[in-house]
Amino acid sequence: MSSVSHSNLPAEKAYCRFTPGRGQAAIDGTATLALTGVEFDLAHGKPRRLWHYAGLRADEPIRANAIDVLLSSRDEPGASLFVQGAPFAADLSVRAPHLSQRARQQRRRTLWILLFAVFAGVIAASAILSWSPAKWVAKSLPMSWRERLGNAARESMTEGYKECVDPAGLAVLTTLGGRLSKGATGTTFEIHVYDWSLMNAFAVPGGQIVLTKGLIDKSEGPDEVAGVLAHEMGHGIEMHPEAAIIRGVGLGAALEIMLGGTAGGSLANVGLMLAQLGYSRSAEHEADLHALEILKAAAISPKGLGDFFTRVAKTEAEDGGVSPAAFSWLRTHPLPAERAKLVRVQSPYTATPALDAKAWEAFKTICKTTRALDKDKS
Ligand SMILES: [Zn+2]
Incomplete structure (x- = not known):
């Protein structure tokens, strides 16, 4: 008896538009959040695609109140995927936390701390080594x-x-x-x-x-x-x-x-x-x-x-x-x-x-x- 839990696979399908490359016609489809990435089916009988979470980039960091997302992926350089729906966006930012706005703020904070550390280091070194x-x-x-x-x-x-x-x-x-x-x-x-x-x-x-x-x-x-x-x-x-x-x-x-x-x-x-x-x-x-x-x-x-x-x-x-x-x-x-x-x-x-x-x-x-x-x- 197979008892696979589907609790982490939202059945909800979100409307999406896939653009294979710059200047190419967009294709409508539906996207879902699978175990390892964003899966989407497109019209015209195109094969199902999977973009892995780790390789995803968001055009803009996903905010808590986002109603859609625009994604690109290392799996398919040049292509983009627009997905509509607040639940999809919210769930995606949990599964791929690096896309969230919090993550970007964190990265910025880290960068500032790093810059400050370098700056303080230079000042301290100048003072200690009387570097001029x-x-x-x-x-x-x-x-x-x-x-x-x-x-x-x-x-x-x-x-x-x-x-x-x-x-x-x-x-x-x-x-x-x-x-x-x-x-x-x-x-x-x-x-x-x-x-x-x-x-x-x-x-x-x-x-x-x-x-x-x-x-x-x-x-x-x-x-x-x-x-x-x-x-x-x-x-x-x-x-x-x-x-x-x-x-x-x-x-x-x-x-x-x-x-x-x-x-x-x-x-x-x-x-x-x-x-x-x-x-x-x-x-x-x-x-x-x-x-x-x-x-x-x-x-x-x-x-x-x-x-x-x-x-x-x-x-x-x-x-x-x-x-x-x-x-x-x-x-x-x-x-x-x-x-x-x-x-x-x-x-x-x-x-x-x-x-x-x-x-x-x-x-x-x-x-x-x-x-x-x-x-x-x-
Ligand atoms: Zn002297």
Whole structure:
């Protein structure tokens, strides 16, 4: 005795119209919901067709109150089937839930969640890895371009100040620069000293560093100068100056400078910007971490790094912040306490002074001889 349950096979037949393809005549028929798909019989004695539920697509998602549906199927690409009747539509959306409007809303919600997750991920990654597009661009520039950008920046910011070139002092500077560069992952830094009373030191693009007489005068020993130089080298290694210029004047103007143009007024801006530039806390921290590595590789004590920044900050506080020159430099090099702490927690190593007494004397008098200004105003 066969007792097949027909409860899930609605006997109800719905009116349908089948279109075999675009531009072809439609054929009337009746459709039912079978176990595995939509079954339909067509007029003119055509064979019965079955479109499987999984392969169905609805022209519009089936709403709860739908009175008809327009279907297509992977089983018969190009063809379409229009079926009339609210019960048919309601039952179909149960058997093929992916056709329902709820399913589409769900898909949209999932898509939005996914997009949001990707967006949040990018933001988080940027924050965690300090990823910056400008830095990424800077890192892909050839060294010779960065040098040209550095020359332009250095010349524009030191305009009116003479470069210190006393031979004995220069020799010491070259030796010290070479000793520090050893730990600077492949970049040999070029240090330029200027007869400028403003206390300042900054990295410019292309592995160059500008140091002022004002800063040398303020330092109490060669280890302090070495610490400051190592810190600026850290900015250079991370290409903070390159990235700052690209962010500041835009990639177009930066490229024009690099390719030998002047990019209108942006050249002057570049100099001003770098001289006044303050980096973010994380950039300062990055520079400090490099500084510690550089000093260790050069067997120079990191104490000078902490001491100099701390002392200058303290002097500044005692002066009540009246000296605008010192204030400007401190503002662009914050975190003396954090820096000193970072130095304190380093495990000790054998160090020798950055310069011996004789070399230090020669270094301190490097501005005894200065190079005549290139652009002597006639
Ligand atoms: Zn810094």
